[in-house]
Amino acid sequence: MPDIWKLKDKSFNKFIVNNDIQEKVQELAVRINTDLDGKTPLFIVVLNGAFIFASDLLKKVTIDCEIAFVKLSSYKGTDSTGVVQQIIGLDRDVKGRTIVIIEDIVDTGLTLVRFREILSEMEPANVMIATCLLKPDAFGDKFPIDYHCFSIPNEFVVGYGLDYDGLGRNSSDIYKIIAQ
Numbered sequence: 001m002p003d004i005w006k007l008k009d010k011s012f013n014k015f016i017v018n019n020d021i022q023e024k025v026q027e028l029a030v031r032i033n034t035d036l037d038g039k040t041p042l043f044i045v046v047l048n049g050a051f052i053f054a055s056d057l058l059k060k061v062t063i064d065c066e067i068a069f070v071k072l073s074s075y076k077g078t079d080s081t082g083v084v085q086q087i088i089g090l091d092r093d094v095k096g097r098t099i100v101i102i103e104d105i106v107d108t109g110l111t112l113v114r115f116r117e118i119l120s121e122m123e124p125a126n127v128m129i130a131t132c133l134l135k136p137d138a139f140g141d142k143f144p145i146d147y148h149c150f151s152i153p154n155e156f157v158v159g160y161g162l163d164y165d166g167l168g169r170n171s172s173d174i175y176k177i178i179a180q
Contacts, residue, residue: 001159005175007167012158012175016150021132021160021174022056024149028130029060031147032100040064041098041128044090046111047071048169049104052161053132057102068092072111094124100146104161105133107154109142116143133157133174152176 005012040063045054047069058067070090099119106112112129119127130147137154139145158164159171168175 001171001173001175004178005158005168005171007158007164010164011178012164012168013178014173015152015157015176016160016174018160018172021149021172025053025056025132026060028147028149029057029062032057032130033062036063036065036098036100038063039098040066041100042066042068042092042094043100043102043130045069045102046104046115049161049163050102050132052169053104054102057130066092070115072115090118090122094119094122097124099124099127101127101129103129103131105135105157106131106145106148107135107138109139113142132160133162 001014003014005014043054043058043061043065045051045067048071054067058065068090101112101115101119103112106129116127128146129144131145132149134145134148134151135154136151156164156177157174158168158177159174161169162174163169
């Protein structure tokens with residue numbers, strides 16, 4: 001991919017290259033394998049954005065596990081709408097289970113807060129979070145994020161599953177928006 005990528009009316013600079021992403025994903029998988037050894041967690045992948053990160057991560061997870069998918073959304077363009085929509089819901093019983101939610105990015109945390117509320121009503125043993133990207137300035141200290149690859153500034157990013165109005169997910173690198 002180019003160093004500068006134009007999507008619709010926005011331009012993006014290459015920010016994190018895939019080799020660095022893969023190194024961090026491997027480190028994260030090692031931690032998960034160690035921390036959850038002897039358990040059979042249910043990994044819940046939040047679509048659409050987390051599908052590439054989840055694929056790379058779960059290929060490196062060597063413990064017994066199950067995988068499920070949900071589709072949640074709170075974005076339109078580059079902005080959060082403030083409303084979380086559950087487009088595809090969870091079809092598994094999570095009562096008493098160790099759950100690991102896999103997200104592409106945690107910024108405001110709105111999606112995670114709502115999804116954790118939904119899950120808590122289903123009585124899991126515990127809920128953990130694994131994300132590729134964390135925006136600590138936007139997220140604050142709402143609750144612990146158990147696993148993350150990169151902490152990034154509060155800037156809009158695309159690539160590696162993240163999109164801008166449906167475009168940009170197909171890059172193996174991550175790009176950040178160029179201020180206009």
